[in-house]
Amino acid sequence: MTEEIANHYRQILLALGEDPEREGLRDTPKRAAKAMQFLNRGYVQSLEEIVNGAVFESETDEMVLVKDIELYSMCEHHLLPFIGKCHIAYLPSGRVLGLSKFARIVDMFARRMQIQENLTRQIAEAVQQVTDARGVAVVVEAKHLCMMMRGVEKQNSSMTSSVMLGAFRDNPSTRQEFLTLVNGR
Numbered sequence: 371m372t373e374e375i376a377n378h379y380r381q382i383l384l385a386l387g388e389d390p391e392r393e394g395l396r397d398t399p400k401r402a403a404k405a406m407q408f409l410n411r412g413y414v415q416s417l418e419e420i421v422n423g424a425v426f427e428s429e430t431d432e433m434v435l436v437k438d439i440e441l442y443s444m445c446e447h448h449l450l451p452f453i454g455k456c457h458i459a460y461l462p463s464g465r466v467l468g469l470s471k472f473a474r475i476v477d478m479f480a481r482r483m484q485i486q487e488n489l490t491r492q493i494a495e496a497v498q499q500v501t502d503a504r505g506v507a508v509v510v511e512a513k514h515l516c517m518m519m520r521g522v523e524k525q526n527s528s529m530t531s532s533v534m535l536g537a538f539r540d541n542p543s544t545r546q547e548f549l550t551l552v553n554g555r
């Protein structure tokens with residue numbers, strides 16, 4: 371599979387007028403293929419595998435917030451990166467999720483071709499699924515290279531997307547508490 375992707379990169383370089391056999395580019399198709407596979411490895415992961423049973427019984431029913439999870443994803447329209455942060459909160463109902471697993475869930479969905487809105491929803495639904503929480507809130511803030519280095523060329527714009535499930539959707543004070551915690555840096 372790496373070899374097949376590398377062959378396509380070789381064709382792209384040729385079509386761009388480059389010489390894929392020149393010294394600096396000789397290994398580039400293979401490197402680029404490996405990099406692209408890495409950036410899309412989320413397709414070959416499953417939620418069960420990454421959570422790996424790290425869901426623990428707990429009496430707590432207070433909001434848990436994991437803030438500033440770094441996020442690197444690929445815009446499915448331009449195959450260019452978008453880069454940002456993800457904040458996840460949930461209201462446990464008898465079970466809590468291992469802390470590192472939030473970052474792993476973010477990565478599993480970010481390492482695919484995405485648009486930010488779908489990524490945000492997939493993260494929220496996965497956390498809901500594994501914790502069976504009373505509510506889940508996810509905010510993603512990201513900068514899209516497709517808007518920065520090409521197209522409209524806006525260097526300072528960023529996009530914020532959110533998904534609120536359960537109590538975060540139904541209860542304005544729960545939602546407000548979350549937004550205050552996220553914005554209070």
Ligand SMILES: Nc1nc2c(ncn2[C@@H]2O[C@H](COP(=O)(O)OP(=O)(O)OP(=O)(O)O)[C@@H](O)[C@H]2O)c(=O)[nH]1
Nearest residue numbers: 445446447448484485486487514516517520521522
């Ligand atoms: N909603 C949303 N739009 C995105 C995301 N990533 C890229 N886009 C947008 O997808 C749109 C694709 O628009 P098109 O007009 O088909 O493509 P284009 O001609 O390359 O558009 P420009 O970027 O405006 O030059 C653009 O407006 C992008 O800014 C994302 O995560 N969410």
Ligand SMILES: [Zn+2]
Nearest residue numbers: 445447448516
């Ligand atoms: Zn794009």
